[in-house]
Amino acid sequence: MSARAIIVQLCCSIAFAAVAWVVFAPANAYAGPIAAIGALLVSQVAILLYPALEKHWALEKSIAHDPHIGLDIDWQKLLLAVEQGANAVMFLQANWRIDYANSNFAELLGNRNQILNGRILNSAGDVAIPESLRLALQDVINSGREWQGEVDFVKHDGSAGQRKKELAFAATLTPVRDEDHMVSHVLLQCEDISERKSFADRLFIQTNYDSLTGLPNRRLARKMLDKALADARHWHSKLSLVIIDLDRFKYINDSLGLAQGDTMLVETANRLRLCVREDDFVSHIGADTFLIGLSSEKSNQRPERIAEKALSEISRPYYLNGNEISITACAGLSQYPADSDNTELLMRNAEAALHAAKKLGAGNFSWYA
Numbered sequence: 001m002s003a004r005a006i007i008v009q010l011c012c013s014i015a016f017a018a019v020a021w022v023v024f025a026p027a028n029a030y031a032g033p034i035a036a037i038g039a040l041l042v043s044q045v046a047i048l049l050y051p052a053l054e055k056h057w058a059l060e061k062s063i064a065h066d067p068h069i070g071l072d073i074d075w076q077k078l079l080l081a082v083e084q085g086a087n088a089v090m091f092l093q094a095n096w097r098i099d100y101a102n103s104n105f106a107e108l109l110g111n112r113n114q115i116l117n118g119r120i121l122n123s124a125g126d127v128a129i130p131e132s133l134r135l136a137l138q139d140v141i142n143s144g145r146e147w148q149g150e151v152d153f154v155k156h157d158g159s160a161g162q163r164k165k166e167l168a169f170a171a172t173l174t175p176v177r178d179e180d181h182m183v184s185h186v187l188l189q190c191e192d193i194s195e196r197k198s199f200a201d202r203l204f205i206q207t208n209y210d211s212l213t214g215l216p217n218r219r220l221a222r223k224m225l226d227k228a229l230a231d232a233r234h235w236h237s238k239l240s241l242v243i244i245d246l247d248r249f250k251y252i253n254d255s256l257g258l259a260q261g262d263t264m265l266v267e268t269a270n271r272l273r274l275c276v277r278e279d280d281f282v283s284h285i286g287a288d289t290f291l292i293g294l295s296s297e298k299s300n301q302r303p304e305r306i307a308e309k310a311l312s313e314i315s316r317p318y319y320l321n322g323n324e325i326s327i328t329a330c331a332g333l334s335q336y337p338a339d340s341d342n343t344e345l346l347m348r349n350a351e352a353a354l355h356a357a358k359k360l361g362a363g364n365f366s367w368y369a
Contacts, residue, residue, distance in 0.1 A: 088169070088190040094141050094183055096121045108167075108190065110155060128154070133171060137186060140173045144183050147173040150193070168197045210284040212262055213269035221283035221291055225343045228295045232336055235296070239336040240303035242292040243350040244272070244310055247328045247362045249288035260320045264327070271313040275306055291347075300335070300367070307331040307365040315363060330357040331365035339368045 082089050088105035092098045101109075101116040109116070121129060121137075136147045153167045169190040176185040208220035216224060225241070232239040246268070253261040265288070272282045272290055283291045292310065294303055314329045332354025334340070339349045349368040357366035 086191070088192075090116075090121075090188040091185060092121055092188065093185055096137070099185065105188075105190070108153060108155070108169075136171070136173055137188070140175050140186055141183050144175050144177065146175065147171075151190070166194075167192060168194045213266055213284045215269050215290075216281065216283040218283070218285040221281075221285055221293070222343060222347075224281055224283070225293055225346070228293055229336060229341070229343055229346075231295065233341075237296045238338075239346075240294040240300075241334050241346050241350040242294065242303060242307050242310065242331050242365075243285075243333075243347070243354050244290045244292070244307075244314070244329050244331045245286075245354055245358070246288040246314070247330060247358075249327070252325065252327065256320060256323070256325070263320055264318050264325070267318055268314060271316075272310055275309045275313060291350075303333055303335065304365070307333060311363055311365065328362035330354060330360075330362065332357055332368065333365060334368040 083102045085102070086104070088108050089100075089102045090098060090105045091100040098116050098119050098121060106116050130151045130153060132149065133151045136149060136151075139145075140147050149171060151169050151171045153169060155165055155167065170193050171191075172187075172189045174187040174189075175183045176187060178184040208217060208223075209215065210217045225239075228239050231237075249261065249264075252264060265284075268290070269282070269284060272292065276282060276292060276294070279295055281293045283293075285291045292306060294306060311329055311331060314327065318325045318327065332350045332352065334346050334349035334353060336346060340346045353366045353368040356369075357364045360366065
């Protein structure tokens, strides 16, 4: 018998004996024997009841450490909630064999009317598992660390032409360990964020791109210049800016109309795109003003060649509504680190150089001095 049980038995016996003595002692000569016999009976009852009490105390202690112990869980209802939930849920073994997948996951993999349980994830459906998800799953199994990230599933939309539809999901991979602390299973949950991401993408485009030309606007151009400037500092290279402004563009708008002027701006943007490399960028920063960012420059020769080529492209005839229209432009150039190490000052210096070029006449360019 444990020390705790003996203490409980003694306390019960003493308590009963004391009560019996107080009640019977004044009027009964047998009060002592009655108290003794009663205390013995109480101690025996305490011995019989103690195991049940000890089990109850142990359960209370366990619940204090783990609130899930002792709960009466209706597993069918829990499974029904997972099945009817909005997320795609899968529970699979470390060897990638599926123990359970709800209907949302089955539909995601192109097997809406088939049961995936028992199948290997790689061959569970018509839709390919994204490579990023494969790598993350294997990393979770190997490392035992939870993973969260965004994955894109590409599936057919069910039309006759089988057009592809890309869906974005926020995925969470949670490792489940066995009694040996080894990862035996992984819980995979995917939340469809396609609509939310689509809205965010549209908002980003509206905020950072010119709706007419499709080029980055002034806001995004500054961010791109900030990054290019940071790269130039890191690699000890040069960064050149070329700001181009169309000459007498207001006359085009006034004489031919805004629609024809817009057509000319779109065509100008397309011509400027062809003048630069993939790691350079072109932006539309004003009504008739464009900016070209040239990174990783070793000398001044290439920026000058780009400026000359851009001005030459702009001077080629435009055909607007059956009319041949010619226009010229001027360009101003500035460069890091010679002119400034600050994005705002580099742009101001290029604009100052542009004004100097305009004083030289149409079709000219000038460096900041």
